Amino acid sequence: xxxxxxxxxxxxxxxxxxxIILVATIIYSALSIRFTVGDTSWNFKxxxxxxxxxxxxxxxxxxxxxxxxxxxxxxxxxxxxIYHGFSLLGDIPASRAEQVKVFNFSGEVSDELIEAFFxxxxxxxxxxxxxxxxxxxxxxxxxxKIVPWTTPIYAMDFSPLLEKLAxxxxxDEVYAEIPVSIRHIGVVPIKEIPVRxxxxxxxxxxxxxxxxxxxxxPTKLTIRTSKTSIGKLLFKGGDVKVxxxxxxxKVYETNIHLSPLISVSVNVVNTVDVNSxxxxxxxxxxxxxxxxxxxxxxxxxxxxxxxxxIAKNVTINFVNGFAEGDITMVALKIxxxxxxxxxxxxxxxxxxxxxxxxxxxxxxx
Amino acid sequence: MFRAEPKGIALxxxxxxxxxxxxxxxxQYILSLVKARYPDIIVDLDVSTLSIIGFIIAILxxxxxxxxxxxxxxxxxxxxxSLVIYLVYVFSMSGFGLIHVEYKEAVLTLNISKLLLIIVxxxxxxxxxxxxxxxxxxxxxxxxxxxx
Numbered sequence: 025x026x027x028x029x030x031x032x033x034x035x036x037x038x039x040x041x042x043x044i045i046l047v048a049t050i051i052y053s054a055l056s057i058r059f060t061v062g063d064t065s066w067n068f069k070x071x072x073x074x075x076x077x078x079x080x081x082x083x084x085x086x087x088x089x090x091x092x093x094x095x096x097x098x099x100x101x102x103x104x105x106i107y108h109g110f111s112l113l114g115d116i117p118a119s120r121a122e123q124v125k126v127f128n129f130s131g132e133v134s135d136e137l138i139e140a141f142f143x144x145x146x147x148x149x150x151x152x153x154x155x156x157x158x159x160x161x162x163x164x165x166x167x168x169k170i171v172p173w174t175t176p177i178y179a180m181d182f183s184p185l186l187e188k189l190a191x192x193x194x195x196d197e198v199y200a201e202i203p204v205s206i207r208h209i210g211v212v213p214i215k216e217i218p219v220r221x222x223x224x225x226x227x228x229x230x231x232x233x234x235x236x237x238x239x240x241x242p243t244k245l246t247i248r249t250s251k252t253s254i255g256k257l258l259f260k261g262g263d264v265k266v267x268x269x270x271x272x273x274k275v276y277e278t279n280i281h282l283s284p285l286i287s288v289s290v291n292v293v294n295t296v297d298v299n300s301x302x303x304x305x306x307x308x309x310x311x312x313x314x315x316x317x318x319x320x321x322x323x324x325x326x327x328x329x330x331x332x333x334i335a336k337n338v339t340i341n342f343v344n345g346f347a348e349g350d351i352t353m354v355a356l357k358i359x360x361x362x363x364x365x366x367x368x369x370x371x372x373x374x375x376x377x378x379x380x381x382x383x384x385x386x387x388x389x
Numbered sequence: 390m391f392r393a394e395p396k397g398i399a400l401x402x403x404x405x406x407x408x409x410x411x412x413x414x415x416x417q418y419i420l421s422l423v424k425a426r427y428p429d430i431i432v433d434l435d436v437s438t439l440s441i442i443g444f445i446i447a448i449l450x451x452x453x454x455x456x457x458x459x460x461x462x463x464x465x466x467x468x469x470x471s472l473v474i475y476l477v478y479v480f481s482m483s484g485f486g487l488i489h490v491e492y493k494e495a496v497l498t499l500n501i502s503k504l505l506l507i508i509v510x511x512x513x514x515x516x517x518x519x520x521x522x523x524x525x526x527x528x529x530x531x532x533x534x535x536x537x
Contacts, residue, residue, distance in 0.1 A: 029526045029529075036515040043515070161503070161504055166497075
């Protein structure tokens with residue numbers, strides 16, 4: 025064998041050895057990589073959905089992981105992309121120690137996604153992970169899963185909330201506070217979704233920014249209205265429309281009927297002939313509030329029958345929304361009195377009126 | 390052109406059997422093992438075409454040991470190059486250097502085209518250098534024979 029052929033053959037063997045070492049080390053290193061995905065965190069802020077996915081990476085081999093990036097998609101039933109987030113992690117050098125990296129996805133929330141928060145459908149979640157390993161190997165991991173996206177908002181039930189309604193007056197305006205708590209559930213555990221509650225009714229126009237969360241964030245919706253408007257509600261009740269908005273999109277609407285907030289009952293306690301020209305009648309009144317109320321209100325109870333009319337100012341002291349008392353009115357004697365029209369007028373703090381009839385039988389002349 | 394030496398025939402048959410096992414039986418066995426372990430896995434690999442190339446490698450290795458120079462040098466070169474073609478074919482089923490593996494809801498795509506190019510280039514260099522060394526040796530043997 026010549027010297028040249030020996031050199032050539034030796035070089036050939038060396039190249040073969042290099043190939044074997046290269047392939048063996050890449051396979052060994054690649055098989056020793058470990059990825060563990062932590063708990064995903066979802067946040068919704070300023071019309072942007074932020075998704076954070078921590079990953080624990082062990083790359084104890086000989087080669088670095090470079091250009092590590094990930095994309096995250098949420099598709100609806102019709103395969104429309106309702107969310108797309110992208111995150112670039114960069115490079116992960118070869119190291120024996122475990123490294124923790126966080127994929128930070130952020131994507132603007134489309135109207136479709138906002139709508140999706142509040143309806144039930146089958147969501148398709150897609151994650152696409154891309155990286156380059158050992159400088160020359162491009163890896164792409166595509167993961168797709170279809171999960172039922174449960175109805176994520178609990179419809180608000182206002183009826184028990186109204187029992188906790190608080191009213192207070194300031195100047196010519198009346199404020200009503202309603203405790204509100206909205207909570208949502210869903211396959212995507214977004215911590216908080218900022219929503220706006222709008223309440224509209226007879227002369228009522230209230231709006232509140234609140235955060236819907238999986239546990240519910242109690243807050244108070246303050247309704248500011250006039251004394252006249254709240255007065256109608258006090259004795260007559262009314263229909264109130266409640267709407268919930270995320271951004272500018274209405275996602276929930278309901279109508280609630282408010283029963284009269286104050287109920288009054290009046291009974292005749294005693295009728296006494298004073299003399300041939302006058303009689304005295306004592307009325308017993310009971311007032312119940314269907315809301316939290318401890319206050320003194322000034323009212324006038326006016327009785328009328330034909331040309332007979334008499335008015336008495338009273339002060340009603342509410343304790344825990346309940347008040348009762350007697351009022352005695354003396355009038356000119358009339359031949360026969362079956363029933364009396366009563367007009368109860370509340371002056372302070374609310375302006376309200378209620379008509380009712382009280383039976384007074386066998387009043388003898 | 391061919392020699393009927395017992396040692397060459399034995400080596401040729403041994404090499405043939407090893408190559409059959411290595412390039413036909415072993416890949417099929419590994420694939421069946423993987424499919425048994427992961428029933429939902431889908432691997433794009435045409436085993437029949439792979440077996441044909443493996444058989445060509447085995448035949449060439451047999452011919453190499455029962456032939457005389459320069460035919461053995463040519464067959465050795467072809468056999469080694471068939472090995473490179475085998476390697477390239479394995480990783481070219483769904484595109485050059487693309488390994489596509491599906492498992493349940495996940496799809497793993499490895500693009501090793503760059504690595505494969507480097508390996509093929511290095512192996513080709515090694516084959517060319519080895520064949521050149523064989524050719525130089527053969528020419529020197531011929532010169533010595535002519536002188537004697």
